[in-house]
Amino acid sequence: MASLALVVLGAPAAVAQAQPATLDQVVDNARGWVMGLLAGLATLFLVIGGARYVMAGGDPSQVERAKVTIKSALAGYALALLAPVILSVLRGIVGG
Numbered sequence: 001m002a003s004l005a006l007v008v009l010g011a012p013a014a015v016a017q018a019q020p021a022t023l024d025q026v027v028d029n030a031r032g033w034v035m036g037l038l039a040g041l042a043t044l045f046l047v048i049g050g051a052r053y054v055m056a057g058g059d060p061s062q063v064e065r066a067k068v069t070i071k072s073a074l075a076g077y078a079l080a081l082l083a084p085v086i087l088s089v090l091r092g093i094v095g096g
Contacts, residue, residue: 027091034083042076045069 049069056062 023091023094027087031084031087034087035080038076038080038083042073042080045073045076049073 049066049072052062052066052069056066
């Protein structure tokens with residue numbers, strides 16, 4: 001029971017230490033998260049588009065849907081690459 005009280009009482013101090021101190025750290029953390037999420041979603045769309053293309057069986061409408069999905073994945077990769085630039089512009093606007 002005493003160890004539980006130590007964990008509960010010590011938790012706010014641990015949380016307080018984990019918070020970023022500056023706007024630069026917040027932006028850097030956001031950059032990593034945004035790039036990771038965009039790259040993950042783009043990879044998912046690329047896999048789905050590839051699977052649609054393989055399973056299209058020559059049907060022109062299904063092939064077109066697969067191509068649109070693959071183009072969306074490529075746009076997602078482009079956004080993931082541009083995320084640092086976008087966040088730098090936002091940092092300049094906010095005044096960081």
